[in-house]
Amino acid sequence: MNRLYHVPLSPFCRKVRLVLAEKKIEAELVEERYWERDPDFMRRNPAGKVPILRLGEMNLAESSAICEYLEEVYPTPALMPKDVEGRYEVRRLVSWFDDKFHQEVTSNLLYERVNRKLMKSGYPVSANVKAGSKGIKYHLDYMAWLLDRRRWLAGDAMTLADFTAAAHLSCLDYTSDVDWNRSAVVKDWYAKIKSRPAFRSLLVDQVPGFPQPAHYADLDF
Amino acid sequence: MNRLYHVPLSPFCRKVRLVLAEKKIEAELVEERYWERDPDFMRRNPAGKVPILRLGEMNLAESSAICEYLEEVYPTPALMPKDVEGRYEVRRLVSWFDDKFHQEVTSNLLYERVNRKLMKSGYPVSANVKAGSKGIKYHLDYMAWLLDRRRWLAGDAMTLADFTAAAHLSCLDYTSDVDWNRSAVVKDWYAKIKSRPAFRSLLVDQVPGFPQPAHYADLDF
Numbered sequence: 001m002n003r004l005y006h007v008p009l010s011p012f013c014r015k016v017r018l019v020l021a022e023k024k025i026e027a028e029l030v031e032e033r034y035w036e037r038d039p040d041f042m043r044r045n046p047a048g049k050v051p052i053l054r055l056g057e058m059n060l061a062e063s064s065a066i067c068e069y070l071e072e073v074y075p076t077p078a079l080m081p082k083d084v085e086g087r088y089e090v091r092r093l094v095s096w097f098d099d100k101f102h103q104e105v106t107s108n109l110l111y112e113r114v115n116r117k118l119m120k121s122g123y124p125v126s127a128n129v130k131a132g133s134k135g136i137k138y139h140l141d142y143m144a145w146l147l148d149r150r151r152w153l154a155g156d157a158m159t160l161a162d163f164t165a166a167a168h169l170s171c172l173d174y175t176s177d178v179d180w181n182r183s184a185v186v187k188d189w190y191a192k193i194k195s196r197p198a199f200r201s202l203l204v205d206q207v208p209g210f211p212q213p214a215h216y217a218d219l220d221f
Numbered sequence: 222m223n224r225l226y227h228v229p230l231s232p233f234c235r236k237v238r239l240v241l242a243e244k245k246i247e248a249e250l251v252e253e254r255y256w257e258r259d260p261d262f263m264r265r266n267p268a269g270k271v272p273i274l275r276l277g278e279m280n281l282a283e284s285s286a287i288c289e290y291l292e293e294v295y296p297t298p299a300l301m302p303k304d305v306e307g308r309y310e311v312r313r314l315v316s317w318f319d320d321k322f323h324q325e326v327t328s329n330l331l332y333e334r335v336n337r338k339l340m341k342s343g344y345p346v347s348a349n350v351k352a353g354s355k356g357i358k359y360h361l362d363y364m365a366w367l368l369d370r371r372r373w374l375a376g377d378a379m380t381l382a383d384f385t386a387a388a389h390l391s392c393l394d395y396t397s398d399v400d401w402n403r404s405a406v407v408k409d410w411y412a413k414i415k416s417r418p419a420f421r422s423l424l425v426d427q428v429p430g431f432p433q434p435a436h437y438a439d440l441d442f
Contacts, residue, residue, distance in 0.1 A: 065312035072305045084293045091286035100268055
């Protein structure tokens with residue numbers, strides 16, 4: 001049985017969960033409190049991070065390498081365009097969200113509020129939370145700019161770029177950090193992604209100490 | 222004429238420079254002090270980062286997306302393996318260096334010592350420098366572990382994984398932060414990479430205020 005070692009509110013784990021579900025690859029979810037550095041887990045992954053995907057005999061690490069691998073081995077349904085410029089644009093946006101959005105928004109909001117409490121590493125630093133609240137507005141506006149010109153973030157088809165962005169935003173939606181009224185096109189885009197069968201497992205996540213807000217699992221949010 | 226907007230001691234820019242040179246794609250180097258946020262530059266790249274590659278009519282951003290694009294459009298000489306497991310391993314290691322090594326080593330040593338001075342953002346934080354000096358030992362040992370088992374980092378052929386690691390280490394070598402006596406296999410690996418024609422442009426880099434140390438450009442270091 002395939003296994004995904006993960007934590008529920010990790011955007012990198014959620015990206016892999018979405019890709020697995022969209023491609024109908026079954027994998028058992030195993031929650032891994034990686035910051036406790038369990039020796040068995042460290043053996044599976046010397047980087048000491050999640051996600052780790054055990055797929056058959058392989059232990060796969062690094063979410064972007066995992067997603068590219070899954071796309072190559074399970075090409076249907078496709079999450080990458082067929083043309084080289086399209087693939088570039090998807091990879092650019094995956095990096096945009098996993099690097100820039102992650103650093104400016106996810107780290108400042110989610111990690112300050114949730115991860116610090118789970119990992120018992122002190123109180124949120126309010127300057128970081130403030131920077132994150134400011135940063136998310138700029139990023140939502142950038143998404144709106146893209147979605148005014150395209151049906152999906154990277155072009156006319158849904159791709160890994162959409163799943164990457166949705167993975168980050170869904171974590172932040174769990175902590176009620178997304179103002180969906182800021183842009184109608186972004187809200188419509190999220191409603192389309194959220195109603196996909198692949199998204200269902202994310203909507204039942206529960207994190208002890210952080211009750212799920214009512215709008216989070218509501219498809220008509 | 223193609224153009225690469227870059228800064229000399231950026232591992233992400235160096236990775237792209239190595240790929241361009243190895244594939245014999247000519248590109249003029251334009252130094253871009255991105256932290257001064259020149260409006261023309263911000264128009265080319267809303268992320269406000271380097272590298273940006275102007276290739277024909279395209280402006281390409283995000284080093285990993287750029288390198289994958291170059292590999293697809295200029296497949297010879299190949300920097301990615303032909304088999305899917307090999308490509309996974311290259312991508313895993315690219316992420317290892319660009320994420321984990323970058324966060325634990327490059328940021329703590331290079332950015333504290335060099336970037337802070339260039340960007341006039343205060344003095345190095347000594348706890349970070351200390352963490353970086355400790356971190357690089359662990360990473361050199363991990364590289365030695367890989368190179369005891371393989372000719373190159375990801376397998377029997379030189380790949381993008383080697384260029385990514387060499388891009389980080391060459392920046393740190395400029396600031397004399399690499400103890401080449403720690404591991405003979407790592408030193409041999411770096412000597413092989415350093416003597417490639419693609420590496421030459423990196424060896425003539427000069428950063429004002431940071432004179433190049435004698436061993437840096439020496440092929441017999």
